[in-house]
Amino acid sequence: MADLMNVQAHVRLGSNAGQSMTRRDGVLKVTGRAPYAADRQPGGMLHAVTATAGIARGRVAHLDTAAALAHPGVVRVYTPANRPPLAEHPDTKIHGFAWRMEALQDDTVRYAGQPIALVVADTLEAATEGARLLNPRYEAEAPRIGLDGNTPYQPETVSIGRPPSLEAGDMDAARAGAARHLDTVVETAAQYHNALEPHAITAQWFGDRLEIDTPNQAIGLAKQSFATYLGIEPSQILIRSPFLGGGFGSKAILYGAQLLVVLAARDLDRPVKLALRRDQMFGPVGHRPATRQTLRLDLDEHGRIAALDHHTLAVASTFDDFIESASNASHSVYATTAMRTTHSAVRTDTGTPGPMRAPGEAPGSAALEVAIDEAAYALGMDPLAFRLLNYADTDPSTGMEFSSKALRECYERAADLFGWKDRPLEPRTMRQGRLLKGWGMGTAQFPCPMFQAAAHATLRADGSAVVETSAADMGQGAWTALAQIAADGLGIDIDRLEFRSGQSDLPDAGVAGGSGHTATAGTALFNAGADTVRQLADLATNDPASPLFGAGNAGVTARGGRLYRNDDESRSEAYEDILARAGLDLVRGEGKGAREGEAQRAMFSHGGVFAEVLVDPDLGQIRVNRLVGAFAVGRIVNPQLARSQLLGGMIWGVGFALHEEAIHDARTGRFTNNDLAGYHIPVNADIPMIEALTVHEDDPFVNALGIKGVGELGVTGTVGAIANAVWHATGVRPHRFPIHPESLI
Amino acid sequence: MTQTLNLTINGTTQTIALDDPRATLLDVLRERLGLTGTKKGCDRGQCGACTVLIDGRRMNACLALALSHDGAAVTTIEGLAEGDRLHPVQDAFLRHDGFQCGYCTPGQIMSAVALIAEAEAGLDPERVREGMSGNLCRCAAYAGITEAVLDATRTMTREDAA
Ligand code: FES
Numbered sequence: 001m002a003d004l005m006n007v008q009a010h011v012r013l014g015s016n017a018g019q020s021m022t023r024r025d026g027v028l029k030v031t032g033r034a035p036y037a038a039d040r041q042p043g044g045m046l047h048a049v050t051a052t053a054g055i056a057r058g059r060v061a062h063l064d065t066a067a068a069l070a071h072p073g074v075v076r077v078y079t080p081a082n083r084p085p086l087a088e089h090p091d092t093k094i095h096g097f098a099w100r101m102e103a104l105q106d107d108t109v110r111y112a113g114q115p116i117a118l119v120v121a122d123t124l125e126a127a128t129e130g131a132r133l134l135n136p137r138y139e140a141e142a143p144r145i146g147l148d149g150n151t152p153y154q155p156e157t158v159s160i161g162r163p164p165s166l167e168a169g170d171m172d173a174a175r176a177g178a179a180r181h182l183d184t185v186v187e188t189a190a191q192y193h194n195a196l197e198p199h200a201i202t203a204q205w206f207g208d209r210l211e212i213d214t215p216n217q218a219i220g221l222a223k224q225s226f227a228t229y230l231g232i233e234p235s236q237i238l239i240r241s242p243f244l245g246g247g248f249g250s251k252a253i254l255y256g257a258q259l260l261v262v263l264a265a266r267d268l269d270r271p272v273k274l275a276l277r278r279d280q281m282f283g284p285v286g287h288r289p290a291t292r293q294t295l296r297l298d299l300d301e302h303g304r305i306a307a308l309d310h311h312t313l314a315v316a317s318t319f320d321d322f323i324e325s326a327s328n329a330s331h332s333v334y335a336t337t338a339m340r341t342t343h344s345a346v347r348t349d350t351g352t353p354g355p356m357r358a359p360g361e362a363p364g365s366a367a368l369e370v371a372i373d374e375a376a377y378a379l380g381m382d383p384l385a386f387r388l389l390n391y392a393d394t395d396p397s398t399g400m401e402f403s404s405k406a407l408r409e410c411y412e413r414a415a416d417l418f419g420w421k422d423r424p425l426e427p428r429t430m431r432q433g434r435l436l437k438g439w440g441m442g443t444a445q446f447p448c449p450m451f452q453a454a455a456h457a458t459l460r461a462d463g464s465a466v467v468e469t470s471a472a473d474m475g476q477g478a479w480t481a482l483a484q485i486a487a488d489g490l491g492i493d494i495d496r497l498e499f500r501s502g503q504s505d506l507p508d509a510g511v512a513g514g515s516g517h518t519a520t521a522g523t524a525l526f527n528a529g530a531d532t533v534r535q536l537a538d539l540a541t542n543d544p545a546s547p548l549f550g551a552g553n554a555g556v557t558a559r560g561g562r563l564y565r566n567d568d569e570s571r572s573e574a575y576e577d578i579l580a581r582a583g584l585d586l587v588r589g590e591g592k593g594a595r596e597g598e599a600q601r602a603m604f605s606h607g608g609v610f611a612e613v614l615v616d617p618d619l620g621q622i623r624v625n626r627l628v629g630a631f632a633v634g635r636i637v638n639p640q641l642a643r644s645q646l647l648g649g650m651i652w653g654v655g656f657a658l659h660e661e662a663i664h665d666a667r668t669g670r671f672t673n674n675d676l677a678g679y680h681i682p683v684n685a686d687i688p689m690i691e692a693l694t695v696h697e698d699d700p701f702v703n704a705l706g707i708k709g710v711g712e713l714g715v716t717g718t719v720g721a722i723a724n725a726v727w728h729a730t731g732v733r734p735h736r737f738p739i740h741p742e743s744l745i
Numbered sequence: 746m747t748q749t750l751n752l753t754i755n756g757t758t759q760t761i762a763l764d765d766p767r768a769t770l771l772d773v774l775r776e777r778l779g780l781t782g783t784k785k786g787c788d789r790g791q792c793g794a795c796t797v798l799i800d801g802r803r804m805n806a807c808l809a810l811a812l813s814h815d816g817a818a819v820t821t822i823e824g825l826a827e828g829d830r831l832h833p834v835q836d837a838f839l840r841h842d843g844f845q846c847g848y849c850t851p852g853q854i855m856s857a858v859a860l861i862a863e864a865e866a867g868l869d870p871e872r873v874r875e876g877m878s879g880n881l882c883r884c885a886a887y888a889g890i891t892e893a894v895l896d897a898t899r900t901m902t903r904e905d906a907a
């Protein structure tokens with residue numbers, strides 16, 4: 001493997017990475033030829049439909065399987081009575097990223113919408129009707145629903161294996177010395193990812209070999225997991241996931257129906273396809289749970305934060321532990337002498353929550369930014385001035401330096417473009433026609449994790465190359481951005497690069513999530529390229545017939561498919577000539593991407609978001625009129641794609657602030673709005689003038705490429721900015737998301 | 746109980762032996778005819794992913810029973826480009842990054858083609874946004890979609906004039 005010093009000696013990022021470039025998969029997508037899992041049609045394929053529970057708690061007492069089987073076209077009905085065996089119980093947590101799931105292990109119902117049978121038929125219509133004919137009877141118990149549905153408990157971990165609390169500094173002393181304090185309670189609603197592509201799987205066995213088409217954000221891990229539950233070797237499984245029709249966290253984790261389809265395909269010896277209905281995506285595939293967050297800010301006489309206390313009560317399921325880590329969003333945003341963050345949870349009869357775009361950060365940032373705005377107003381300060389007064393030059397939760405933090409520049413750029421300096425301090429002072437107008441802001445922050453990835457690069461005799469890694473493109477643009485990085489790693493033009501990805505027999509690219517995929521898989525690809533170039537440089541510089549002879553391995557630079565002598569740019573040689581003279585068909589390199597050692601710095605992306613809203617004074621109707629964000633995200637691989645990601649995140653912020661809310665009927669535990677007519681997400685007309693700027697940021701610490709991440713950042717900051725603008729328009733402080741019109745009048 | 750259905754799909758007239766009268770046009774296109782470019786996002790007329798043109802008008806194919814459109818002319822995303830030459834709307838979506846995951850994209854593009862033909866929105870961004878609001882994009886590529894529709898409207902108006 002290439003060491004990083006050599007990497008930097010040989011190639012420079014920028015020939016391909018750093019340039020806007022339309023998506024390499026774009027033509028497939030605009031012509032309808034990009035294959036998503038549900039588009040697969042292997043010959044002889046059967047269709048599966050799950051029947052789902054109409055109660056939230058209890059057991060299934062009876063299913064009319066005879067009626068379903070009697071329906072023409074129905075081939076098989078699977079229930080707990082005849083479901084083929086699994087090697088591992090679906091409730092076994094085989095690793096930290098495994099959720100307990102329902103694969104017909106028994107007749108219990110633990111949430112509404114849980115699968116209780118699988119009907120397989122010749123056609124989708126027959127399977128659908130078969131599932132309806134099962135006509136389940138239940139023994140139902142009273143469901144426990146919502147934040148007050150059960151007694152809170154103290155979880156051992158939050159998110160995935162993280163500590164539930166943190167205390168830094170001396171809270172008591174900081175509070176004792178404070179001049180004033182402020183308490184705020186903010187509630188956020190349950191939200192569902194609702195990727196536009198429903199979860200789907202097509203499975204086919206070839207003897208003891210299994211092929212699966214399913215959208216998945218971490219196919220290497222998924223392969224391992226399928227193998228474990230099925231009791232076969234990972235090498236017997238091929239997963240294809242070239243395109244995900246959106247993931248947002250909901251397609252990173254296996255769910256029970258996937259196992260059922262694989263079992264049915266083996267049992268029936270036919271390919272089987274299943275696509276969840278939209279309503280069936282409310283339950284088994286994760287969600288962002290409701291939270292009630294309590295914040296207390298203690299301020300000294302100058303308005304500086306002396307103590308910050310953030311507690312989150314989050315809804316959890318009765319049978320697994322994913323606790324929304326919202327309080328952690330307060331760890332590193334504002335300076336404070338002391339802080340405490342804690343969590344509790346309440347077990348209710350719902351599907352287990354999971355990571356959803358900016359998990360923890362999105363609801364946590366929403367509450368924090370509301371509290372900060374309240375504090376600024378209480379002090380009579382401009383909200384931006386207050387944030388600058390409390391600017392964190394080091395991470396207050398750890399005392400560490402930031403690896404880079406161009407947040408001041410973000411505030412400045414966005415505030416300028418927005419026109420923030422003209423903002424009156426008092427609320428309800430601006431109008432546009434008869435509408436109330438308000439301006440608000442928020443700070444965006446998101447961590448920069450790295451996971452594990454591997455990649456191969458092969459340079460061919462004609463100077464073209466193929467790189468391989470099992471990356472997932474759920475819309476963020478892996479097919480393009482990773483190829484740009486890979487081309488730079490190899491020092492070739494991107495048109496000469498073939499990028500193989502999206503299936504599980506390639507080197508494992510890890511998970512597309514946590515805003516760390518480009519950094520992680522990109523580093524692996526870059527290192528694989530660099531490893532290849534290093535071998536090429538060895539060949540050339542040791543060959544007396546080469547114009548590069550004697551330059552030494554570190555004495556050459558790769559660019560445009562040639563190696564150049566650093567001390568004499570007029571002496572260079574093309575890759576194909578080096579290979580030809582060495583009598584080689586190819587040179588092959590390997591690379592890994594991961595963060596080495598313990599982080600010595602706090603690593604975050606940052607941004608400032610400014611919102612203008614218009615509120616109807618009579619109806620309370622809210623419209624976001626302008627939204628401007630500026631973001632510092634390290635090296636930007638492809639400005640056009642990065643902008644799309646940041647805008648997408650900001651629009652998720654609009655949805656969080658104004659639209660998204662899954663509503664349970666407390667009596668039955670069922671949803672009242674589990675479809676796209678009732679569960680509102682932003683539509684085009686909700687999105688007015690919106691802009692995402694980026695400010696330059698070099699980060700030598702975050703990783704060798706200086707890449708941070710853009711996928712989730714835009715959600716944070718935006719929610720608070722909108723809520724604060726609503727307050728500025730109306731004088732009514734929103735304490736519940738989504739903000740309902742009736743709460744403003 | 747097989748029934749016969751005649752459809753002209755992307756210019757080619759086909760006689761389809763329909764195995765199930767319950768089949769929607771969307772499921773006929775996707776599951777029977779292998780035209781999987783048209784997507785299913787909700788199957789309830791709530792997302793627009795399945796938008797096709799039926800006799801020139803945009804419709805949600807998931808809400809259309811196939812049998813009730815006997816004799817209709819259907820245009821799907823597969824029928825827009827001429828060989829390698831993209832339709833101006835496809836080209837504009839590509840250049841303006843009017844998509845991310847691409848799943849809503851066929852529906853967005855078909856809807857945009859119809860919107861431009863309807864000539865109701867013209868070059869007014871607000872009316873374009875309104876006219877495209879039946880097509881949800883969870884990736885929220887709305888800024889790019891609006892820019893793409895405006896751009897394609899300009900291109901197509903020029904082409905018409907020429
Ligand atoms: S699939 Fe037809 S509108 Fe959603």
Ligand code: FES
Nearest residue numbers: 845847882883884
């Ligand atoms: S591009 Fe993903 S839903 Fe629109």
